Amino acid sequence: MTLVSGWGRFPVVDSDVLRPRSFAAVGEAVSSGTVARGNGRAYGDAAIGAVRTVGMTGFDRVRSFDPVTGRIRLEAGILLSDLIDTFGPRGFLPFVVPGTRFVSIGGAIAADVHGKNHHCEGGFGRYVDSLLLRTGQGEVIEASREQNSEAFFATVGGMGLTGIILEATMRLRPVETGWIRERVISASDLDAAMRALEASDEATYSVAWIDCVARGRDLGRSLIYLGEHAGKGELPDGADAFPVGKDPRLSVPVDLPSMALNRTSVRAFNELYYRMGARRSGGSHVVSLYPYFFPLDGIGGWNRIYGKRGFLQHQCVIPEQGAGAVLGEILDRVARRGDASFLAVLKKLGQGDGILSFPLPGYTLALDFPVKGDILNFLDEIDRLVVAAGGRLYLAKDARQSRTTFAAGYPALQRFNAIRKSLDPAGNIRSKLSQRLFDEV
Amino acid sequence: MTSRKSAIVLGGSSDIGRAAARAFAKAGYDVALAGRDVAALEPDAADLRARYAVEVGLHKFDVLDTASFDGFVAGLPALPDVVISIVGLLGVQQDAESDLTHATAIMRSNYEGPALILGLFAEKFLARGSGTLVGVSSVAGDRGRASNYVYGSAKAGFSAFLSGLRARASRGGVHVVTVKPGFVRTRMTEGMKLIGPLTVEAPVVGDAILAAVENKTDVVYVSGKWRLVMLIIKTLPEAVFKKLKF
Numbered sequence: 001m002t003l004v005s006g007w008g009r010f011p012v013v014d015s016d017v018l019r020p021r022s023f024a025a026v027g028e029a030v031s032s033g034t035v036a037r038g039n040g041r042a043y044g045d046a047a048i049g050a051v052r053t054v055g056m057t058g059f060d061r062v063r064s065f066d067p068v069t070g071r072i073r074l075e076a077g078i079l080l081s082d083l084i085d086t087f088g089p090r091g092f093l094p095f096v097v098p099g100t101r102f103v104s105i106g107g108a109i110a111a112d113v114h115g116k117n118h119h120c121e122g123g124f125g126r127y128v129d130s131l132l133l134r135t136g137q138g139e140v141i142e143a144s145r146e147q148n149s150e151a152f153f154a155t156v157g158g159m160g161l162t163g164i165i166l167e168a169t170m171r172l173r174p175v176e177t178g179w180i181r182e183r184v185i186s187a188s189d190l191d192a193a194m195r196a197l198e199a200s201d202e203a204t205y206s207v208a209w210i211d212c213v214a215r216g217r218d219l220g221r222s223l224i225y226l227g228e229h230a231g232k233g234e235l236p237d238g239a240d241a242f243p244v245g246k247d248p249r250l251s252v253p254v255d256l257p258s259m260a261l262n263r264t265s266v267r268a269f270n271e272l273y274y275r276m277g278a279r280r281s282g283g284s285h286v287v288s289l290y291p292y293f294f295p296l297d298g299i300g301g302w303n304r305i306y307g308k309r310g311f312l313q314h315q316c317v318i319p320e321q322g323a324g325a326v327l328g329e330i331l332d333r334v335a336r337r338g339d340a341s342f343l344a345v346l347k348k349l350g351q352g353d354g355i356l357s358f359p360l361p362g363y364t365l366a367l368d369f370p371v372k373g374d375i376l377n378f379l380d381e382i383d384r385l386v387v388a389a390g391g392r393l394y395l396a397k398d399a400r401q402s403r404t405t406f407a408a409g410y411p412a413l414q415r416f417n418a419i420r421k422s423l424d425p426a427g428n429i430r431s432k433l434s435q436r437l438f439d440e441v
Numbered sequence: 442m443t444s445r446k447s448a449i450v451l452g453g454s455s456d457i458g459r460a461a462a463r464a465f466a467k468a469g470y471d472v473a474l475a476g477r478d479v480a481a482l483e484p485d486a487a488d489l490r491a492r493y494a495v496e497v498g499l500h501k502f503d504v505l506d507t508a509s510f511d512g513f514v515a516g517l518p519a520l521p522d523v524v525i526s527i528v529g530l531l532g533v534q535q536d537a538e539s540d541l542t543h544a545t546a547i548m549r550s551n552y553e554g555p556a557l558i559l560g561l562f563a564e565k566f567l568a569r570g571s572g573t574l575v576g577v578s579s580v581a582g583d584r585g586r587a588s589n590y591v592y593g594s595a596k597a598g599f600s601a602f603l604s605g606l607r608a609r610a611s612r613g614g615v616h617v618v619t620v621k622p623g624f625v626r627t628r629m630t631e632g633m634k635l636i637g638p639l640t641v642e643a644p645v646v647g648d649a650i651l652a653a654v655e656n657k658t659d660v661v662y663v664s665g666k667w668r669l670v671m672l673i674i675k676t677l678p679e680a681v682f683k684k685l686k687f
Contacts, residue, residue: 019631059530061484061485061487061488062487062488062492063484063487063488063494064487064491065493067494072491086467086492086493087492090494138473246572
């Protein structure tokens with residue numbers, strides 16, 4: 001047995017970890033309580049098998065690529081970073097990228113990850129045409145919108161619980177360059193931030209960084225980052241059409257003591273960050289896709305900032321109607337508490353595609369908290385606000401929500417479980433997350 | 442006909458072989474993969490074609506079948522610019538101590554075969570007046586250790602062969618690179634206890650091989666830390682060394 005944890009490093013649990021070398025060996029690795037794991041960037045316990053975890057990053061081959069249409073067939077263990085570095089210079093990027101490029105394609109499908117363009121272009125699964133799935137029952141099936149469509153829509157956003165994704169065919173976005181034309185808007189409070197996001201519905205990419213220690217009339221003050229793909233003519237003189245993605249220049253070498261993140265240091269950082277951003281607001285400029293989409297990837301091992309005990313991310317989505325009041329209440333409680341991370345993220349989401357996909361039309365708020373003190377109780381209280389507002393929590397980030405919170409947020413769970421049962425009558429595919437939230441006790 | 446440079450990877454199905462092939466294809470080389478099981482190499486060939494739009498050839502090559510080497514080289518559609526030998530067999534030291542067949546396989550896979558095939562290519566390259574030969578050897582060849590001296594001695598022989606060949610071939614416009622990767626997380630080392638800070642991933646080795654070829658480096662320790670570690674190990678007096686357990 002090996003100790004395994006997600007990116008948040010909480011919880012740390014025992015699981016038998018296997019790294020098969022062939023699809024046949026993947027099949028043989030599946031036994032009672034198995035789940036696939038990509039690059040381990042899910043924050044909590046989603047990619048840890050109840051008994052056995054099957055590492056998939058060895059499967060990183062491209063099967064085929066059509067340079068005219070951008071259609072690509074891939075093994076599921078390939079990382080988004082590899083895809084971007086390889087096909088970016090050939091004029092193609094993924095349609096949807098999350099906040100880190102170090103996720104596997106299989107993981108991105110299983111979590112139906114969203115990017116800064118979900119409000120207008122949908123999630124990762126929307127650009128997946130078909131999947132090769134090894135079910136818990138032992139079959140290898142091709143699933144698409146037309147063929148085995150129930151399995152397809154349960155697998156997109158299904159957190160790996162329909163089986164092991166072996167391959168996927170997806171569409172890439174043709175781009176002229178690897179640069180983004182960015183525009184920053186500063187918003188002095190939550191209302192202004194939401195209005196700015198609302199008014200930017202036409203922007204391809206939009207996201208707001210909230211200062212979550214600001215209180216009173218500054219509550220929810222934010223910087224809104226809008227982005228569009230830049231054409232060749234918009235690049236600075238002498239710039240390569242496709243910028244090089246560098247490895248992180250800075251790394252966090254050791255776990256920082258929990259002292260490092262305190263009210264004063266976070267407040268000071270956020271003040272500086274907000275002012276620097278506000279100064280840039282208004283005009284537009286061109287930035288490389290790497291810092292635009294993946295700001296935290298610039299710091300290797302940033303999860304160690306939160307110390308050895310790890311951290312929790314709380315990401316909820318609140319339906320559009322009445323979202324302002326609920327988000328205001330959550331932010332106020334967080335600001336009064338004062339121990340959330342440097343920056344919180346707010347963005348608009350559209351309709352999700354998979355049966356269990358996280359997105360629904362509304363606003364999503366993501367906050368990081370170090371694991372300490374009464375944080376679990378505090379987050380339970382926040383969850384009650386989320387549930388009362390008809391919202392839900394993102395399973396790829398979750399490590400601690402209750403069954404009640406989960407069941408209230410995901411009314412399609414029954415339908416999902418019925419499909420799961422038909423693909424895996426013996427219940428072989430189970431993760432620590434499904435044990436915690438889904439499975440019959 | 443294409444005017445692109447070409448590289449052939451002997452031992453193309455290994456993790457380091459795949460990584461080297463990707464590094465060269467990414468740099469614009471046409472690539473050939475050679476290995477015992479050509480059908481098993483097909484998915485990797487498809488991967489390289491799809492990623493980098495280069496020509497990829499597949500060839501059957503068995504490092505233990507030295508009698509086939511002349512025919513193998515003659516059968517290639519063209520003489521490549523770069524030949525990279527990744528082949529090797531770690532084996533099990535304890536088995537090799539009493540099982541002569543196993544010991545022979547380790548010695549032949551790590552020394553005899555790689556040296557002979559690179560020697561053969563060297564003659565062709567010298568006749569042409571250009572080319573680069575890359576031998577992946579090992580830090581284990583820098584000094585024989587109690588725990589793996591059968592493998593280590595074969596790698597030592599290979600390293601010595603490469604250094605001699607380099608001295609001779611450099612006068613004829615042919616470059617020879619010796620690569621000593623140290624610990625690499627691959628199928629070969631799966632389940633072994635590797636020291637984290639001294640361990641690299643296969644793509645790092647692939648990139649290092651490409652850089653050595655382009656920069657005409659002679660001997661590459663993939664992680665610079667290994668040069669220091671091996672310097673210390675090499676300079677320990679034998680009286681001290683034989684008492685050490687590793």
